[in-house]
Amino acid sequence: MLSEFSKWHGIPRGSINWHPIVDPNKCTGCGLCVVTCSEKRNVFGYNKKTHKAVVLQPENCMVGCNNCEISCLWNAISYPEDISYLKNLAESLDKGALETELKEKISKSPNLLL
Amino acid sequence: MNQETKPDQTKGKMWHGVPREGMEWYPTINEDSCDGCGLCLLTCGNNVFKWSYAENRPVVALKENCVLGCTTCGKLCPEDAITFPEDPKAFIKNLVIKYKIYPEVKRELNQRLEKFPDHVVESNGVD
Numbered sequence: 001m002l003s004e005f006s007k008w009h010g011i012p013r014g015s016i017n018w019h020p021i022v023d024p025n026k027c028t029g030c031g032l033c034v035v036t037c038s039e040k041r042n043v044f045g046y047n048k049k050t051h052k053a054v055v056l057q058p059e060n061c062m063v064g065c066n067n068c069e070i071s072c073l074w075n076a077i078s079y080p081e082d083i084s085y086l087k088n089l090a091e092s093l094d095k096g097a098l099e100t101e102l103k104e105k106i107s108k109s110p111n112l113l114l
Numbered sequence: 115m116n117q118e119t120k121p122d123q124t125k126g127k128m129w130h131g132v133p134r135e136g137m138e139w140y141p142t143i144n145e146d147s148c149d150g151c152g153l154c155l156l157t158c159g160n161n162v163f164k165w166s167y168a169e170n171r172p173v174v175a176l177k178e179n180c181v182l183g184c185t186t187c188g189k190l191c192p193e194d195a196i197t198f199p200e201d202p203k204a205f206i207k208n209l210v211i212k213y214k215i216y217p218e219v220k221r222e223l224n225q226r227l228e229k230f231p232d233h234v235v236e237s238n239g240v241d
Contacts, residue, residue, distance in 0.1 A: 009153075009156070030216055030219060030220075031219050031220060031222070031223030032130075032210075032215075032216075032219050034223055034226060034227075034233075035130075035219060035222040035223055035226055038159075039226070039229070039230075042226075042230060042233065044233070045232075045233040045234065045235035046223065046227055046233060046234060046235065047234075047235050047236060047237070048227075048234055049236065054235050054237070056233060056235060062157075062159075062186065063157075063190075064157060064186040064189050064190040065184065065186045066186075066189075067183055067184050067186075070183045070184075070185075070202045070203050070206050071183060071206050071210070073207055073210060083189050086189050086190055087189075087190075087192060087194075089190075090153055090190045090191070090192045091192045093151075093153070095151060098151055098152055098153060098156065099152070101152075101156055102152040102155065102156060102165070105155070105156060106165055109161075111161075111164075112155065112161065112163075112164050112165055113165055113167070114164040114165060114166040114167075114168070114173055114175065
């Protein structure tokens with residue numbers, strides 16, 4: 001896991017159950033999931049012999065993102081948890097800490113101010 | 115240029131060989147539900163949101179920057195205050211079929227694997 005992804009708003013990323021799972025029986029190997037995931041996170045690998053996407057770096061997966069699942073026309077990708085899991089996680093975050101994080105992000109990038 | 119200072123890059127931006135411009139995909143914030151926690155602004159890597167001190171909450175500023183089919187901010191929003199124009203899965207499926215993107219996706223896949231050779235694997239991965 002990349003160190004910049006080791007925590008998610010203060011929570012250890014390793015404690016968060018959020019990553020794609022590829023069903024090799026449904027995967028057609030089109031590669032759209034592989035390239036939909038950013039180069040920086042690069043969660044997927046690819047098996048050229050079997051022509052299947054594989055999950056290589058699950059903890060690099062951005063919490064809340066399932067763009068790979070959305071893009072898969074064969075429904076070969078699933079996630080271990082649903083939206084209610086994410087909502088609970090988001091609700092558990094400390095509002096004061098989020099405010100601090102927000103101020104830091106805005107001060108680094110003044111163009112984020114309207 | 116780092117992610118924090120990324121400007122509106124809509125012009126010339128492509129989605130698997132298809133111009134991003136003109137595609138309708140963006141979040142909408144329900145002002146009545148939003149409690150201004152800012153998680154959407156923090157989680158978005160594309161600067162779709164800006165912070166309004168006047169309203170003390172995030173606003174959708176660069177909707178053209180939104181990743182097609184992405185609903186991450188909406189799924190995380192504790193107040194369920196964010197919506198999208200349509201179901202993301204149906205939206206992407208229509209685009210994939212309409213623009214026949216798979217040849218371009220294959221090129222992108224090969225480029226990705228050339229750039230990251232350790233992502234060419236011989237096992238079935240973690241899961």
